[in-house]
Amino acid sequence: MPSQPPILWVVATPIGNLGDLSHRAAEVLASVDVVLAEDTRRTGRLLDMCGISGPRLLSLFEHNEQARVAQVLSLLEQGQTAALVSSAGTPLLSDPGYMLVRACRKAGVRVSPVPGPSAPATALMASGLPPYPYAFLGFVPRKSGEKRRLFAQYARLQITLVFFERASRLEATLDELGTALGEREVCIARELTKKHEEFLFLTLGSDRPALSELLGEVTVLVAPGAREQGATRQEDVVRVMREVRTPEAGARDVVEQTLPRVSGWGKKALYELFLRQVQGKGPEAEES
Template sequence: MSIGTLYLVATPIGNLGDLSPRAREVLSAADFLAAEDTRVTQKLLNAVGLPKKPMISYYEHNRRARGEQVLEKLLAGESCALVTDAGTPAVSDPGEDLVALAAENGVPVIPVPGACAAVCALAASGLPTGRFCFEGFLSVNKKVRREHLEALADETRTMIFYEAPHKLRQTLADLTAAFGSARRVSLSRELTKLHEETLRLTLGEAAEHFAETAPRGEFVLIVEGRAPDEDEGPDEQERLLAAAVEVRRRVADGQTQKDAVKAVSAACGVKKNALYRFVLEQDDT
């Protein structure tokens, strides 16, 4: 008996017109579907006029048990189309585990391309696209979140983050603290939907904007990487000199040097450690 095939079928992230003819063919021909939410997938099939299919729910909290169930069917010769509620399966998604399981057992895995929010937002960002890194959702754990961003302090590639509306303000605050308020960011929400919007701002401007405007819809944040020569040259020296003047002014007004350096580095977009060293060196001269 021949082994079945696992198809990774990208589904629309909003506009149903983005479901490709090939995706329709695969969804129609597959023996069964592995779906993040079977109710959502059934609505999609109904909306685009595709026949009802046997479905297995496959999501974050049941992926281990259901993965084995899907694999058993694949090894028995059945073909499976893996779908999420929206977008490309296995990218920042538990489908990653199913793909690994299929590959380990010699099951062919075939991607059926389509919508991906990260790529759509990157293309529309106006920021460099030649080299980028996908960081997904930041952890809700404060320590893990801080360590994640600290590890990206010297990242020169454009960075891609996902965020839910109720966590956007905190994430903007954390990104500003990590990269400085002057760092450019593009925020895309409701991609391909009626109220699609892309804002191109600095992190400081974005934080101010959403302090007054309630975030709505799922967001993709495209954050500019650190300039390769950010710590070199006369321009950086001038920025450090201006920032050091502001640190001294704050210290004279009663703020501690540590707090002053932290606040000024975020406001001016200079690295905190570099500013602290610069201030100390100037004090010694």
């Protein structure tokens, strides 16, 4: 019989500067039997640098997490202690671990967090953008349409958006942000807590610095839009429709892309306006 109730520790590790590993986190990692790591080699190097040699490393990443759950629960039921870490930062925030934590909760296993570094929170601390309310989106979709629809859901909300993106896809993502949200202030945070830490600022829809030389992953923060001041003028709505319209886009596509960029207009009114003044199916089209 186990001598103590099973427990899963969820431990935050440094996102760059090794000095950010808390004393409590180091103590927990040194005390457990098993460390569940997204990348066992990277975590192994971290443990070596901290002088920790006791725990066994067991991989737990996106593609094997579901298969690992039963094995980890069995280890915990046998009385072993375990700690879950990601490659960097706080586990579960765009990293694996959710399925395991949920399974432990359902099985009555105690789950205890050891808080620490988190890239979204770290970026918010120093960006100068409104820190709350905010929505963390994790890694955004790769496909253009899915990305645009995701951003459009937040167009009317007065919140800061925070998400991760690969530098190689950043330019395309900023274009989609501009299409979905209009003019917004953006902060790109990279190399957080490291020697070459950098915060880049730009405005969607305006000239921006060259970003092609950035490497790795970045944290992107998007400020809320300006508060609405009544309905957008009809001529401005028509202008937006003509900007977003493409040869292959139908009326529904144009309306969906226009809606987050204007205020005081519903889908039905936008659809009717598009048919009248943009597509030219009504008498008012001749006046535009």
